[in-house]
Amino acid sequence: MKLVLHDYWRSSASYRVRIALALKGIAYESRPVSLLDDAQHGADNLAINPQGFVPTLEVDGTPLVQSLAIIDWLDTTFPDPLLIPREPVARAQALARALVVACDIHPLDNLRVLKRLQSQFGADKQARDDWYRHWIAEGFVALERMAGAGPFLDGAAPGIADVCLVPQIYNARRLELPLAAYPALVRADAAATALPAFAAAHPDRARPA
Amino acid sequence: MKLVLHDYWRSSASYRVRIALALKGIAYESRPVSLLDDAQHGADNLAINPQGFVPTLEVDGTPLVQSLAIIDWLDTTFPDPLLIPREPVARAQALARALVVACDIHPLDNLRVLKRLQSQFGADKQARDDWYRHWIAEGFVALERMAGAGPFLDGAAPGIADVCLVPQIYNARRLELPLAAYPALVRADAAATALPAFAAAHPDRARPA
Numbered sequence: 001m002k003l004v005l006h007d008y009w010r011s012s013a014s015y016r017v018r019i020a021l022a023l024k025g026i027a028y029e030s031r032p033v034s035l036l037d038d039a040q041h042g043a044d045n046l047a048i049n050p051q052g053f054v055p056t057l058e059v060d061g062t063p064l065v066q067s068l069a070i071i072d073w074l075d076t077t078f079p080d081p082l083l084i085p086r087e088p089v090a091r092a093q094a095l096a097r098a099l100v101v102a103c104d105i106h107p108l109d110n111l112r113v114l115k116r117l118q119s120q121f122g123a124d125k126q127a128r129d130d131w132y133r134h135w136i137a138e139g140f141v142a143l144e145r146m147a148g149a150g151p152f153l154d155g156a157a158p159g160i161a162d163v164c165l166v167p168q169i170y171n172a173r174r175l176e177l178p179l180a181a182y183p184a185l186v187r188a189d190a191a192a193t194a195l196p197a198f199a200a201a202h203p204d205r206a207r208p209a
Numbered sequence: 210m211k212l213v214l215h216d217y218w219r220s221s222a223s224y225r226v227r228i229a230l231a232l233k234g235i236a237y238e239s240r241p242v243s244l245l246d247d248a249q250h251g252a253d254n255l256a257i258n259p260q261g262f263v264p265t266l267e268v269d270g271t272p273l274v275q276s277l278a279i280i281d282w283l284d285t286t287f288p289d290p291l292l293i294p295r296e297p298v299a300r301a302q303a304l305a306r307a308l309v310v311a312c313d314i315h316p317l318d319n320l321r322v323l324k325r326l327q328s329q330f331g332a333d334k335q336a337r338d339d340w341y342r343h344w345i346a347e348g349f350v351a352l353e354r355m356a357g358a359g360p361f362l363d364g365a366a367p368g369i370a371d372v373c374l375v376p377q378i379y380n381a382r383r384l385e386l387p388l389a390a391y392p393a394l395v396r397a398d399a400a401a402t403a404l405p406a407f408a409a410a411h412p413d414r415a416r417p418a
Contacts, residue, residue, distance in 0.1 A: 050354040062298060069304035076297040088285040089271060095278035100260065103312045120340065121330040131329065145259035
């Protein structure tokens with residue numbers, strides 16, 4: 001099976017998929033799509049990703065899109081280690097934590113949304129940063145309450161919620177959002193980023209030279 | 210097993226869960242949470258839904274949140290009819306279509322976001338409606354290209370993408386977004402809404418008298 005990941009080093013959704021691939025020890029070819037050059041909207045990327053987004057995982061030429069759908073495919077195809085529990089209630093709880101990040105934080109702070117705030121409302125950098133931090137904080141307050149006993153968000157081992165959390169914490173730190181109010185999230189992030197798989201997927205390691 | 214759905218008649222995410230319950234023919238008790246009265250932020254709702262959102266499905270007293278996680282739980286617990294395919298690639302493709310709506314359209318047009326546009330940028334109703342339509346159109350362009358042979362988005366029978374599409378088309382019509390550019394989506398919506406389960410879950414049927 002040949003896997004090709006079309007990604008961008010700083011994209012949160014790409015970072016999630018890199019973490020999942022690394023946790024499972026899966027080899028893949030990486031093809032960067034430069035968001036700075038607007039390559040995501042080029043014909044090559046639109047042919048495999050109708051939204052003009054990253055990441056896309058090509059599986060023997062079949063493109064899979066949407067990071068959580070890609071991670072679900074990885075989890076059913078390479079179940080060791082499992083990132084989404086099989087027991088129905090534990091499964092729903094892990095997915096819910098992941099979806100708080102993937103639906104209710106990240107899409108609101110995406111590059112296309114920040115650009116739209118600028119074009120439609122004339123939002124300057126300060127206003128865009130305030131917007132960005134607002135939605136992270138809203139989501140983190142809830143996620144902190146949804147965390148279990150730890151050390152990871154998903155329990156004793158990292159799961160799909162941790163895969164989504166770490167890139168979001170990376171963004172929160174870039175935006176200088178204070179994190180003291182979220183001790184369970186900071187603990188989960190520290191436990192995860194201490195693992196070689198999370199380190200291997202870090203944007204600094206994926207950044208083209 | 211006792212199921213209690215805390216929902217709001219016009220909430221898209223609640224509408225999704227009502228459709229899934231109806232398709233599977235599952236009996237449940239309904240407890241409305243009035244978004245007009247801000248009841249979602251009351252202590253009762255926050256105790257079961259840390260985001261202060263709807264819907265929440267209580268399963269013998271255990272609250273499940275996030276509509277896609279709830280639908281996943283319903284699908285593993287009541288697999289007839291299955292809404293998420295089991296074959297890994299078909300599964301990833303169905304989830305991807307659902308996530309286009311659930312991550313990249315709906316959260317951008319949520320009530321809390323429209324309120325924030327008003328408070329942070331002074332956006333009037335016209336500006337908020339333009340914003341709302343913009344993100345639906347962006348997502349629908351991609352989703353139209355992701356549709357299969359039909360009649361439903363997910364193929365010969367309605368699946369999780371159809372469950373997400375129908376409430377989003379309902380919103381698009383409320384906002385008077387032209388739909389002529391999305392024939393596959395309009396066809397899937399028509400096929401779905403002709404089914405008794407989709408009709409039973411419609412906001413007008415869930416609206417308190």
